[in-house]
Amino acid sequence: MSQLHTVNKSPLERIALESAIKHAVKGNAILMIEDGVYGAMQGTQKSGMVTDAMGDISFYVMGPDLKARGIDEARIIDGINIIDYNGFVTLVTEHDVTQSWL
Amino acid sequence: MSQLHTVNKSPLERIALESAIKHAVKGNAILMIEDGVYGAMQGTQKSGMVTDAMGDISFYVMGPDLKARGIDEARIIDGINIIDYNGFVTLVTEHDVTQSWL
Amino acid sequence: MKISVMISEGPYTHQASDTAYHFTKAALEGGHEIFRVFFYHDGVNNGTRLATPPQDDRNIVNRWSELAAEHNLDLVLCVAAAQRRGIADPDEAKRNGKDADNIAPGFRISGLGQLIEAGIQSDRLVTFGD
């Protein structure tokens, strides 16, 4: 089985992303959506938490949410995949179960 | 002028209490209400943040919210004052301005 | 002392409306004047008469209506927030071409200026939200 975790909270404000990372097992994917996309930025207080986890976990971030918030793709941590709503659907279908870290 | 800060978020989940403490000046009061009352507990990961600030800031916690959550008064950090809704009103009137850390 | 209250969340989902109610009641019992209770954001959802909470739980909407009747409270729902979220009085319903309204007794719909005015006229303004 392989799990998809979605995170929609800013890691600068809440512990959702930290908790999702802690509970993702090797081969899982984490998708950042809504205010969760701030977790994909380079150079924030929480960027290291993400880069440290990238060996075991695949990270994805919603492009439409990045654009809405004025976050240029150049600021995204290398290795995080930028997707759209179609990509979100694909991730859901490719993983056996989806868990939302609300 | 003297300010009252209210915090209604758990410090284990969000940064509201930390931010309130950072922005309270000497002589200010912080009142923990609703899920904010977990900030008044001894022995949590965040208790030290509160005890460190107690020299400059007065801390209050809503008794009714503690009871609802099953937190015994014996577990409250020494020096934090337990009040009820009447005490809340008194605090509001005794301080020039109230700010809610939502 | 003259106190106003702002409530930013709807009933039941967040404790904001509960705490605001107990605070308001305590202020009135303490001899203070409540200049206005202003409902903003999802707070406007406190003003619907269509709610039917479980029998063994508190009725948040009715409790506000009753407190308003008892103390002649001014309970104001922000019109812009109410339009977005589907809270309407008969006038609003008519203006927006709706076939029904849902405002509860004791509430009225008005503009954001009422919040600013509450800030100016009151000695204290206390916000309850999420």
Add this chain to the structure above:
Amino acid sequence: MKISVMISEGPYTHQASDTAYHFTKAALEGGHEIFRVFFYHDGVNNGTRLATPPQDDRNIVNRWSELAAEHNLDLVLCVAAAQRRGIADPDEAKRNGKDADNIAPGFRISGLGQLIEAGIQSDRLVTFGD
């Protein structure tokens, strides 16, 4: 693939309903079946026909109603959550002695069992909330 969606927050205040809408639309366009969209907690507030959002903004309620009409979607509001928050269809209004209802076209009110059934029957269940 058969997918169900749970929405736990109301319109406008949180982005949950927006993201769920775009996800649902993309799933349909991708040839998947949406077994059910279940609205729980404040999510039931997505199902009111009394909303009148500003002209220059999206109409979240209508968008769901239209998607439901187009794709024969099953949009279910949890009855217990709806009662607490004041969302009623004609039957519910009558049963609870209310003089009006406010449910929007394309939505229906039913029990929590519909959520569990969605979990059992669907290949995937995706939750959008706060």
Add this chain to the structure above:
Amino acid sequence: MSDVKKFLYVNRKAPYGTIYALESLEVVLIGAAFEQDVALAFLDDGVFQLTKGQDTGEVGMKNFSPTYKALGDYDVNKIYVEKESLDARGLTLDDLLPLTYEDEDDDWAEKDSIKVVSAAEMAEIMEQSDVILSF
């Protein structure tokens, strides 16, 4: 077997400040009738939902904590509580409601429903679930 799924209810929020704990419990009770393989996870602030001695009289809200004790009667007896979450909050198992069930496979012996697990074990429990409902 194919129509029995592993349902996991994930609780990460404190009670009373928001309604999610109460409305999650309502789902669990309804869901118990569907004869699926049900488990509950409590982590982060969700562990506060299970504290003993909740008394909501003064806040005027409904105290729903006694309902957790009834879960055993509904055959909901896999209740996982995360140790790291308890530790961070200064809590131990003694602070939580004693939740039990009668094991029909063991002559109706009364057994504990709560199992304290590590974060790594919790991750494995999530990974092994078919349907995850988060509140």
Add this chain to the structure above:
Amino acid sequence: MSDVKKFLYVNRKAPYGTIYALESLEVVLIGAAFEQDVALAFLDDGVFQLTKGQDTGEVGMKNFSPTYKALGDYDVNKIYVEKESLDARGLTLDDLLPLTYEDEDDDWAEKDSIKVVSAAEMAEIMEQSDVILSF
């Protein structure tokens, strides 16, 4: 003087994920008509409200960020942004919308509305306010 109060609007939440940023701005615009002494504070995730280049086309929401640029025309020109909050998020003043106003006391010279302040200065600004509206 006694009927002019110092209003401070405190913004601590990111835009679009929740509506607070937008509805806070609506209050500020209405409040501008009341001729009070108005200031806006942006701290914690609130600093994200002011980022340049917001484009909401693909999320289908209303892009309200241009409205911040109009604040100067409403005589709302005291906009305090906290340095520590920017730092924690990897942002600098260059990442924010350039907000300006024309100073009527200085021959209508165009001036910056945004002032980056330290947390200690922000605390002092809060302390000196008469009415604080938090969103």
